[in-house]
Amino acid sequence: MRALVVYESMFGNTKKIAEEVARGLTTRMPVEILEVGCAPERLPDEVTLLVVGGPTHAFGMSRASTRDSAEQQADGDLISRGEGIREWLSALRVTIPIAAAAFDTKIRAAYLPGSAAKGAHKALRRHHLRLAAPPMNFYVTGTKGPLEETELQRAHEWGESLADAMAST
Numbered sequence: 001m002r003a004l005v006v007y008e009s010m011f012g013n014t015k016k017i018a019e020e021v022a023r024g025l026t027t028r029m030p031v032e033i034l035e036v037g038c039a040p041e042r043l044p045d046e047v048t049l050l051v052v053g054g055p056t057h058a059f060g061m062s063r064a065s066t067r068d069s070a071e072q073q074a075d076g077d078l079i080s081r082g083e084g085i086r087e088w089l090s091a092l093r094v095t096i097p098i099a100a101a102a103f104d105t106k107i108r109a110a111y112l113p114g115s116a117a118k119g120a121h122k123a124l125r126r127h128h129l130r131l132a133a134p135p136m137n138f139y140v141t142g143t144k145g146p147l148e149e150t151e152l153q154r155a156h157e158w159g160e161s162l163a164d165a166m167a168s169t
């Protein structure tokens with residue numbers, strides 16, 4: 001049993017969440033974490049759980065245009081500088097129906113509905129993967145962050161709960 005966490009992140013907030021999810025998973029199973037630009041389109045055979053996360057942009061997963069907009073707002077280099085999880089998920093090739101789960105980061109505001117995690121969850125379902133959890137949101141306090149205070153702890157616990165769910169199947 002092995003987990004792969006694939007993340008996309010512009011300003012670093014989703015990366016921090018991904019790292020903490022991975023730490024939560026590591027308490028119970030070996031984990032590899034990869035920035036989406038480094039993630040293979042064909043998953044290694046030993047991966048039994050795929051966790052995918054990205055920032056919510058324009059009510060869903062990022063697109064080239066929203067990534068350009070993020071770049072204009074950034075003070076330095078973006079973390080993810082190529083394609084995002086939308087493109088990676090559409091190119092993904094999976095031959096075995098392994099377990100999967102999706103998360104995102106987003107701003108907690110009623111005027112900003114929609115979620116990258118929801119889109120990623122649907123894409124994972126289209127690959128006939130077994131969804132181990134509902135789409136999960138983690139919150140930033142503004143476009144560039146920081147994360148709300150409780151979010152790293154929640155991410156750790158979510159990672160642990162995913163690993164628990166895997167152990168009980």
Ligand SMILES: Cc1cc2nc3c(=O)[nH]c(=O)nc-3n(C[C@H](O)[C@H](O)[C@H](O)COP(=O)(O)O)c2cc1C
Binds near residue numbers: 013054060067070
């Ligand atoms: C172009 C752009 C569009 C965004 N659209 C949304 C949105 O529709 N809903 C939302 O909650 N947050 C939105 N945000 C805020 C992002 O979710 C936030 O920047 C992200 O969670 C930060 O994660 P990162 O540091 O990993 O990039 C947007 C940010 C950018 C740059």
